[in-house]
Amino acid sequence: MTAAATVPRTRFELGPDEVPSHWYNVLADLPFAVPNERRARGAVAHGRKVVPQLPLSMYRTGVSLEPRVEIPEPVRDEYRRWRPTPLYRAWYLERLLDTPARLYYKYEGTSPAGSHKLNTAIAQAYYYRRAGVEHLATGTGAGQWGTALAMACQSFGLRCTAYMVRCSHAQKPYRHLLMTAHGAEVVPSPSPRTEAGRAALAADPDTDGSLAIANAEAIEQAITTDDCRFSVGSGENHVLLHQTIIGEEALKQLELAGDYPDVVIGAVGAGSNFAGLAFPFYREKVRRELATRLVAVEPAACPKLTRGVYAWDYSDFSGITPMAKSYTLGHRFVSAGIHAGGLRYHAAAPIVGAMYHHGAIEAVAYPQRAVFEAGLQFLRSEKIVPAPESAHAIRCAVDEALLAREAGTPKVILFNLSGHGLLDMAAYEQYLAGRLADCTATDEQVRRSLAELPVLEHG
Amino acid sequence: MTAAATVPRTRFELGPDEVPSHWYNVLADLPFAVPNERRARGAVAHGRKVVPQLPLSMYRTGVSLEPRVEIPEPVRDEYRRWRPTPLYRAWYLERLLDTPARLYYKYEGTSPAGSHKLNTAIAQAYYYRRAGVEHLATGTGAGQWGTALAMACQSFGLRCTAYMVRCSHAQKPYRHLLMTAHGAEVVPSPSPRTEAGRAALAADPDTDGSLAIANAEAIEQAITTDDCRFSVGSGENHVLLHQTIIGEEALKQLELAGDYPDVVIGAVGAGSNFAGLAFPFYREKVRRELATRLVAVEPAACPKLTRGVYAWDYSDFSGITPMAKSYTLGHRFVSAGIHAGGLRYHAAAPIVGAMYHHGAIEAVAYPQRAVFEAGLQFLRSEKIVPAPESAHAIRCAVDEALLAREAGTPKVILFNLSGHGLLDMAAYEQYLAGRLADCTATDEQVRRSLAELPVLEHG
Numbered sequence: 001m002t003a004a005a006t007v008p009r010t011r012f013e014l015g016p017d018e019v020p021s022h023w024y025n026v027l028a029d030l031p032f033a034v035p036n037e038r039r040a041r042g043a044v045a046h047g048r049k050v051v052p053q054l055p056l057s058m059y060r061t062g063v064s065l066e067p068r069v070e071i072p073e074p075v076r077d078e079y080r081r082w083r084p085t086p087l088y089r090a091w092y093l094e095r096l097l098d099t100p101a102r103l104y105y106k107y108e109g110t111s112p113a114g115s116h117k118l119n120t121a122i123a124q125a126y127y128y129r130r131a132g133v134e135h136l137a138t139g140t141g142a143g144q145w146g147t148a149l150a151m152a153c154q155s156f157g158l159r160c161t162a163y164m165v166r167c168s169h170a171q172k173p174y175r176h177l178l179m180t181a182h183g184a185e186v187v188p189s190p191s192p193r194t195e196a197g198r199a200a201l202a203a204d205p206d207t208d209g210s211l212a213i214a215n216a217e218a219i220e221q222a223i224t225t226d227d228c229r230f231s232v233g234s235g236e237n238h239v240l241l242h243q244t245i246i247g248e249e250a251l252k253q254l255e256l257a258g259d260y261p262d263v264v265i266g267a268v269g270a271g272s273n274f275a276g277l278a279f280p281f282y283r284e285k286v287r288r289e290l291a292t293r294l295v296a297v298e299p300a301a302c303p304k305l306t307r308g309v310y311a312w313d314y315s316d317f318s319g320i321t322p323m324a325k326s327y328t329l330g331h332r333f334v335s336a337g338i339h340a341g342g343l344r345y346h347a348a349a350p351i352v353g354a355m356y357h358h359g360a361i362e363a364v365a366y367p368q369r370a371v372f373e374a375g376l377q378f379l380r381s382e383k384i385v386p387a388p389e390s391a392h393a394i395r396c397a398v399d400e401a402l403l404a405r406e407a408g409t410p411k412v413i414l415f416n417l418s419g420h421g422l423l424d425m426a427a428y429e430q431y432l433a434g435r436l437a438d439c440t441a442t443d444e445q446v447r448r449s450l451a452e453l454p455v456l457e458h459g
Numbered sequence: 460m461t462a463a464a465t466v467p468r469t470r471f472e473l474g475p476d477e478v479p480s481h482w483y484n485v486l487a488d489l490p491f492a493v494p495n496e497r498r499a500r501g502a503v504a505h506g507r508k509v510v511p512q513l514p515l516s517m518y519r520t521g522v523s524l525e526p527r528v529e530i531p532e533p534v535r536d537e538y539r540r541w542r543p544t545p546l547y548r549a550w551y552l553e554r555l556l557d558t559p560a561r562l563y564y565k566y567e568g569t570s571p572a573g574s575h576k577l578n579t580a581i582a583q584a585y586y587y588r589r590a591g592v593e594h595l596a597t598g599t600g601a602g603q604w605g606t607a608l609a610m611a612c613q614s615f616g617l618r619c620t621a622y623m624v625r626c627s628h629a630q631k632p633y634r635h636l637l638m639t640a641h642g643a644e645v646v647p648s649p650s651p652r653t654e655a656g657r658a659a660l661a662a663d664p665d666t667d668g669s670l671a672i673a674n675a676e677a678i679e680q681a682i683t684t685d686d687c688r689f690s691v692g693s694g695e696n697h698v699l700l701h702q703t704i705i706g707e708e709a710l711k712q713l714e715l716a717g718d719y720p721d722v723v724i725g726a727v728g729a730g731s732n733f734a735g736l737a738f739p740f741y742r743e744k745v746r747r748e749l750a751t752r753l754v755a756v757e758p759a760a761c762p763k764l765t766r767g768v769y770a771w772d773y774s775d776f777s778g779i780t781p782m783a784k785s786y787t788l789g790h791r792f793v794s795a796g797i798h799a800g801g802l803r804y805h806a807a808a809p810i811v812g813a814m815y816h817h818g819a820i821e822a823v824a825y826p827q828r829a830v831f832e833a834g835l836q837f838l839r840s841e842k843i844v845p846a847p848e849s850a851h852a853i854r855c856a857v858d859e860a861l862l863a864r865e866a867g868t869p870k871v872i873l874f875n876l877s878g879h880g881l882l883d884m885a886a887y888e889q890y891l892a893g894r895l896a897d898c899t900a901t902d903e904q905v906r907r908s909l910a911e912l913p914v915l916e917h918g
Contacts, residue, residue, distance in 0.1 A: 007536040007539075009475065009539075010475075010539070010540060011475050011539065011540065011541075013472065013474060013475075015472060016468065016469075016470050016472075077466040080466075080468075080469070080470065081469060081470065081842065082470075110569065112842035112843055113842075114881070151842055154839060154842075155842075173884075173885075174633065174881065174882070174884040174885070177884040177885070177887065177888045178844065178881070178884055180888070180891065181835065181838055181839075181844070181884070181887050181888075181891065182838070182839065182842075183839065376640065379640055379641070380613060380640075380641065380642065383540065383571035383572075383610055383613075383614075383641075384571055385637065385640070422573070422633065422637070422881045422882060423633070423881060423884075425632075425633040425636040425637055425640070425882075426632075426633070426636070428636065428640050429636045429639070429640075432639065432640065
């Protein structure tokens with residue numbers, strides 16, 4: 001029975017009028033350069049000239065060295081519909097783990113889209129619409145990104161086409177129904193309607209699909225359709241920028257809690273939810289000379305940071321995109337169909353890769369079953385179903401809390417609960433039924449994929 | 460493109476320290492008596508003496524005439540994990556409808572269980588646990604109640620068995636997976652493991668099931684199992700009492716908004732979410748002599764208020780429960796398998812029935828397709844997927860807003876968005892695909908069912 005007197009405050013909220021006015025640009029504080037992407041000038045694909053996909057106003061925010069980027073007012077208006085998101089102290093999980101550590105999580109699942117992805121979707125839809133674009137095409141893994149973009153397009157009057165990775169499309173039917181309900185066109189990928197999709201199907205008719213293939217299809221649609229652009233939900237500098245609102249809010253909320261983290265943790269697909277939470281803490285670490293650890297968590301099925309190489313690579317399966325330098329498993333790497341579809345991307349965001357390369361952040365990889373074990377502990381104590389992606393961060397936070405218990409020292413741990421997993425219940429069922437495999441990437445799989453990296457420079 | 464300057468404040472939140480300290484007991488302000496239930500003394504069922512199911516401390520709060528009932532501190536501690544829930548102005552829906560009306564909704568879907576049901580589940584689990592009970596059995600329709608009770612039992616260390624109406628069990632697989640993940644035992648009803656279930660299966664092996672049958676099974680389990688009690692999620696006085704925290708919060712939040720409703724709307728299964736929002740506004744109406752209209756919305760498939768009779772009836776299919784006087788379609792009424800499983804109950808709560816009988820509230824019934832049409836309008840403008848139950852309230856609110864448009868007069872409309880429908884996406888898909896039937900109850904169906912009412916007094 002809960003002993004009333006001992007329950008501390010567990011929820012720290014800010015009002016809609018406290019939505020931060022600026023995003024934070026980490027490039028301003030990095031003591032090293034992040035290589036810009038290499039864009040082939042005058043490139044032609046699918047019989048058309050490849051035009052820059054980003055509106056100039058948004059592109060500039062991603063290469064600027066100014067530390068603060070003002071959030072346009074129509075974007076803040078949309079943010080105020082659900083932001084600031086709550087910060088919770090995971091007191092019930094702490095008790096379950098019997099740890100002296102204090103755990104906090106920023107909960108992005110209160111967004112109407114159910115994840116942090118709406119932060120950048122809203123911003124992108126705004127910038128694209130302002131630039132006169134009428135239609136956005138995208139690739140989506142688990143569908144969190146596709147849902148967010150569908151909603152954002154509806155807010156700003158754009159059409160939306162989402163190519164959804166085939167294994168996630170099959171695993172998460174409610175997810176694509178949700179996108180459809182929000183007016184988007186959803187296409188399982190690889191599809192027969194693009195050259196890229198047909199090529200992937202020819203290579204392996206039974207493929208699970210990958211985000212790189214889905215992106216290749218969306219890019220092809222953007223190139224071959226008037227007024228249509230390709231939009232991505234992670235990886236690029238401007239996307240990471242838009243997510244920093246998470247960390248900015250968390251800093252204010254931890255002040256309310258009277259605490260400050262020793263460790264900041266986020267799951268990494270390409271890195272936007274990790275970056276969104278961690279970058280503002282990186283700024284504080286640098287400016288206030290703190291010892292804060294920033295830990296990126298990836299799935300053992302797709303271990304780009306811990307087992308990939310730091311090299312130039314494409315972000316799509318077809319190699320149409322500009323090349324970026326980061327940690328990668330190769331753009332032809334197809335991760336096993338783990339339930340954390342949002343983490344199946346082959347490479348880290350260039351900024352995240354550079355920070356890892358220069359030792360500014362740590363990385364750790366977990367197999368799927370250990371992740372769901374922690375996810376279920378969280379669900380049963382904190383009563384929120386974590387998205388499988390977010391459960392990776394929980395696994396790491398739990399391990400840090402258990403280390404604190406062994407050491408007998410308090411430690412303050414902050415992690416990003418980037419989304420809820422209500423549409424991922426099938427994954428929990430499989431875990432509970434003992435039908436979930438770990439899906440750790442094999443050495444052979446990684447070696448074969450890295451052999452297909454474009455030949456430029458490695459390391 | 461959103462015009463920034465014109466977006467008003469749309470979200471009104473209170474902090475965890477502003478969770479109300481008391482529930483509101485409407486019995487204190489009613490100018491008529493609500494008949495108490497008739498409990499057969501010394502009744503025997505399933506070979507055992509039928510014991511009172513309610514802990515005395517909780518029972519007393521349901522028959523008291525005191526206007527305020529203090530919320531026990533451990534219950535408030537649990538409430539603070541998600542309460543107060545937000546009040547939204549539905550400004551985006553207003554624009555879509557082009558109405559001069561101002562629409563507000565109280566959003567109970569931010570509860571970890573996804574609906575208002577957790578308000579009473581927490582309270583009941585607390586009272587039962589304090590009375591030494593170790594196991595709760597219940598019937599659940601759409602599964603919102605079962606999910607809430609599973610979570611509440613976990614909070615207070617009780618076991619939980621939920622008999623889930625068969626058609627909902629099939630329609631909403633994620634819902635029962637969620638209950639299972641929270642440690643509950645879930646049994647599709649009618650089941651072969653109880654006499655009541657076997658009788659229902661013998662009568663119609665293909666039955667959709669009903670909440671009355673599921674409740675009969677749960678009651679049978681409670682009677683035949685030591686330390687097990689039967690808990691219900693709606694209908695009884697104490698349940699309605701626990702839900703009044705919704706309206707108490709809404710009153711405070713509307714003050715922040717500087718507005719007051721002309722109409723208060725809620726969907727009615729038995730009546731707990733409607734009562735939870737509307738009763739505190741009834742108090743204000745009586746005490747401040749206001750003209751506030753209180754509107755209960757029911758499905759045309761299960762129109763207990765608009766087409767039932769005011770009579771004594773059982774709350775379960777087997778007729779084991781005490782009889783209550785209210786509007787009913789007869790305890791053997793089996794509603795068509797509409798997606799709003801939570802509204803398929805055959806009778807109204809006694810207090811709601813008495814208030815309707817005495818003209819203190821209004822009622823209206825809607826067929827399923829009109830409900831989903833409004834639900835989709837809401838989803839696309841407000842970006843929240845409404846539970847099919849809550850979409851009934853939306854339909855009514857939209858109609859009120861359209862009347863205001865015709866009349867050219869502003870009107871303030873408040874409704875209860877009692878839960879989210881993320882686990883009900885299949886219903887929206889069927890609506891979008893044109894595969895949803897209206898399922899209005901036939902005259903013959905109602906007549907046949909009313910003929911089986913216990914013979915006592917009608918009207």
